[in-house]
Every structure is written in structure tokens, then in C-alpha cells.
Amino acid sequence: MPASNAAAARAMTYVASLALGAVAWEAAASRIGPAFLPRFTTTMARIYEYMLSGVLLDALLSSLSLFFTGLAFAIVIGIGVGLLLARMRRLRIALESYIMVLYATPMVALIPFILSMFGYGFTAKSLTVFLFAVFPILYTTIEGARSLKPELLEVARSFRSSEWEIWRDVLVPYTLPFAMTGIRLAIGRGLVGMVAAEFFLSGSGLGLLIFRSGQDFDIPGLYGGIIVITIVGVVLMGIGRALENHFAAWRGLQR
Amino acid sequence: MSAPGIIIERPANGSRLKALLSSDAGLRIIAGVAIVLFWEIAVRLWAPAYVARPTGIVMAVPAVVSNAAFWEAAGITLSGVVQGLVIALIAGTLVGAAIGRIRLFESLLQPYLNGFFAMPMVAILPLVTLWFGYTGDARLATVVFAAFFSIALNVADGARSVPPEYIEVSRSFRGSPWSRLFDVILPSSVPYLLAGLRLAAGRALIGAIVAEFFAALPGLGYFILVNTRTFRHNDAFVAVAVLTIACVLFEVGLMRATARFLPWYRRDEAGS
Numbered sequence: 182m183p184a185s186n187a188a189a190a191r192a193m194t195y196v197a198s199l200a201l202g203a204v205a206w207e208a209a210a211s212r213i214g215p216a217f218l219p220r221f222t223t224t225m226a227r228i229y230e231y232m233l234s235g236v237l238l239d240a241l242l243s244s245l246s247l248f249f250t251g252l253a254f255a256i257v258i259g260i261g262v263g264l265l266l267a268r269m270r271r272l273r274i275a276l277e278s279y280i281m282v283l284y285a286t287p288m289v290a291l292i293p294f295i296l297s298m299f300g301y302g303f304t305a306k307s308l309t310v311f312l313f314a315v316f317p318i319l320y321t322t323i324e325g326a327r328s329l330k331p332e333l334l335e336v337a338r339s340f341r342s343s344e345w346e347i348w349r350d351v352l353v354p355y356t357l358p359f360a361m362t363g364i365r366l367a368i369g370r371g372l373v374g375m376v377a378a379e380f381f382l383s384g385s386g387l388g389l390l391i392f393r394s395g396q397d398f399d400i401p402g403l404y405g406g407i408i409v410i411t412i413v414g415v416v417l418m419g420i421g422r423a424l425e426n427h428f429a430a431w432r433g434l435q436r
Numbered sequence: 437m438s439a440p441g442i443i444i445e446r447p448a449n450g451s452r453l454k455a456l457l458s459s460d461a462g463l464r465i466i467a468g469v470a471i472v473l474f475w476e477i478a479v480r481l482w483a484p485a486y487v488a489r490p491t492g493i494v495m496a497v498p499a500v501v502s503n504a505a506f507w508e509a510a511g512i513t514l515s516g517v518v519q520g521l522v523i524a525l526i527a528g529t530l531v532g533a534a535i536g537r538i539r540l541f542e543s544l545l546q547p548y549l550n551g552f553f554a555m556p557m558v559a560i561l562p563l564v565t566l567w568f569g570y571t572g573d574a575r576l577a578t579v580v581f582a583a584f585f586s587i588a589l590n591v592a593d594g595a596r597s598v599p600p601e602y603i604e605v606s607r608s609f610r611g612s613p614w615s616r617l618f619d620v621i622l623p624s625s626v627p628y629l630l631a632g633l634r635l636a637a638g639r640a641l642i643g644a645i646v647a648e649f650f651a652a653l654p655g656l657g658y659f660i661l662v663n664t665r666t667f668r669h670n671d672a673f674v675a676v677a678v679l680t681i682a683c684v685l686f687e688v689g690l691m692r693a694t695a696r697f698l699p700w701y702r703r704d705e706a707g708s
Contacts (some may be wrong), residue, residue, distance in 0.1 A: 194543040196458040274460050275467035289645045290676045293664035372556040395562025414554035
């Protein structure tokens, strides 16, 4: 009972905070003027309009298909290569500093290269999301592999585990929680990659919705688009955090 | 599959080279050479002539490095990033400490902090250019926006997890609220602050580059844009390399400073 009460209280303060924000926005808008800050109610009306006409759903589906294509490749390749490097110690030592450098590389700077090498189709855009998302996953998986205690492998080997059994019973369960942290980071970065691809490669989805509103000086539409993409970000990050917490139990630490 | 860690070296033949090649540094060098060779060969075989490749980049370095416009662009971008980071650091620390210690601020502002942190910051570019025009201020605003929330969020976490005993001691010695903030809360949040700053620096640099792409502002991002458009990929790649080096240097500097000044602190204890 107390737990659900606390959750209800938290939800209440959340709603109250958002309501206060809306009031403050409305008050500020009447001072600043619609050219820079439209009224909150006007902005919400625009979002509702988008929802009714189906524009929002189309944009959302287009953006999310781009995002999840890139993220899926990033997860498969990031975890796959990460686990492989976990088993091949010398290859890991050889490659890990280069992977760290790539992790530090600001991937947005590569977008103009992607544009002139791969064009501006769906492939080029999902490649952008992939590049943004893959390195946190790869890096955290390797980090997890590095902290794998050699005793665990020794025990597995003394019980004559086959290579497949080592992967199934030791490697994957031990490393996955680390990879989940990487996936949470990758979701945040992948979203940036998604919008950047939609802005700078070819207009589509939510990015185009925002971009075009800006070009047309459709200010309520601009704010509306930004609100929608913020909600998308909050939901996706929430999923990432939930995944991470779920698997963190495997690590034996509660967050 | 190689046996982990055990390398038996025969002393015969004085095979120093072999020892080097099987050491960690040797492995890294071999891998580096292999990557560069693969890149070079792959581009020569399959890619159009304008695509960046190691020899092309090396040959482009002298021209780019002796180009005053390049250093001017680098200076503009990096000083914009540093300015934005300083603003975000000061504002983020104060706001974060307030949210972490004062219940009212926490319930009022925490949802917005989480929301803006989760929002892909590229999306605000049209808004930023609307508010600040196509000027350097737009880049500065983007950088501050990109960096502020990760610092504030982490400092709030840090301020929240100050051990209550510390606060009690400060109270019993009749410490003023200011001394509590500067002598207890902020020092004890420094590890979180550093974690936030690490994250913020990467985001700030991305913010500066996308602002330059979007608003065609002079800087390294624009340098990359112009050179790739005119098919001088090798020149543009030198700029990418400079950006990457700046990121790595910042990261290494922060790690060194942490080890030097906060030797008790381990990075994975605070949120990333």
C-alpha cells in the first residue's frame, strides 16, 4: 500500500509541475508575443490538429522505423563484436584503444561524408543512426567483458564446458547487463542521430515536421513538433532505463 | 582461442622483436597498421577517388595546417564550446544543487530536467536560429542547451546523495547555509559533477557542429561541410581528426585530473 501511495504522490507532483509550467508558458507568451513564443493553448491545438489529420502518425512512424533500424543493427553488431572480443583477449587488447577513439569521435561531423558517399536515402540515414548508437554498446560490452572474473571461466573449463556452453552460461549472462547500459546510452545518441539525419540528409519524419515549421515561420507547429519529439525521447529513454534496471539485478546491484 | 595472459617467451635467438609484437603495445601497433592498410586498400579498390584515405589525409595535412582559415575556424568552434561549457557548468551546478537539496525545486523542476535531457538537442536548432538569428550566439545557445541538462541532472543526483551526517555536523557547528553549500554539498557532489561534465563536453561539441551545419556559421563544422561538398574529403577529414583529438584530450585530461585530485573516486560509482 505505501508503495502505491508514494507512486501516486509522485505522479501528482509530476502533473502539478507540468500544469504550473503550462500556466507559466501561457503567461510568458502573452508578454513575449507569438513571433517568438506562441501560447501554450495554441501550440496544443496545433498538436491536436496534427493528430487528427494523421500527419503526426505518419511522421512518427517514419522517424521510428529509421530509429529502430539503426538501433537494431547497432545492438546486434555492438553486442556481437563485443562478446567476440570478450573471448579473444589479444584481439580485444589490439582493438580496444581504437574503439575508444571512435567512441569519442563526434559522429555528426561525419554526416557530410555520409551524404556524399551514400546519398540521402533510407540506408544512409539508418547508417547515421547506427554510427551514433553502436559505439556506446560496443564499448560497454567490452568494458563488461574486461571485468569478467577469470575464475568464472576457469570453473567452466574445469567442468569441461564446451565453447557454446561458456557463451551461454558465463559470457552472455555476465556481459548483458553492461550492454544494457550501453543500449540506454545508445538510445539517447541514436535519437540525436535520427533528427540530424532527418535535418541534414533528406527531410522526413518528425525532423522534417520541425524543420518545415521553422522555414514557414509556423511557430506553433515548431514548438508542437519539439514537444512531440521530447515526449518520444522521454518514452524511449524510459524504456532504456527500465531495461537497464531489469538486467542490473543480474549484476547483483539494485539501482 | 588463445590461453589468457600467458605468453611463454623463449630466451633463445634474442627475439626482442617477437617479444614486442606479442606485448600489448605491439598488438595495438599491429592492429593500427592493419586498419590503416585495410582502409587504404578498400578505398583504392572500391570507392571513388575523392573519398578520404590515409595517404590522402597525410598529404592533405600540410596544406590544411598551414591554412590560417582552418585555425581560425578551429578557434571559433572550440572557444564557443569552452564558453558554453563554462556557462552550463556554473548554471548547471547551481540549479542542480538547488534541485537536489530543496524539495520544492525538485518537485517543480525535475520533470523538465529529465525531459530536456532526453530530448534530442538537434531538434531545437530551428528555434535557436529563430531566437538568436544566424549568428555565433545561436551556436553558444545550442552548446549551453546541449551541456546544461547533463550537468544539472548529475549535480542534483550528487547533492541528493550527500550523507546526512555531513549536513548534521555542519548544522551542529552552526555553519551558515552558504558554508553548507560550498564546504559540504558541492565538494561531496564533485564526482557526479565530473561525470556530468564528461557527458556534457561530448554533447557540447556535437551541439556546436550541428549549429554550424544548420546555420552555416563559420567554424570547423562549416569547414567540413564546404570541403566535403567540393569533394575534398581528405581536407575535411583533417578537421574531423582535430575534433576527435580535442575530445580525447579533454577526456584524458579529466581522467588525469580526477586521479590526481580525487584519488578515492572511481568513475563507475556515479551515474554516467
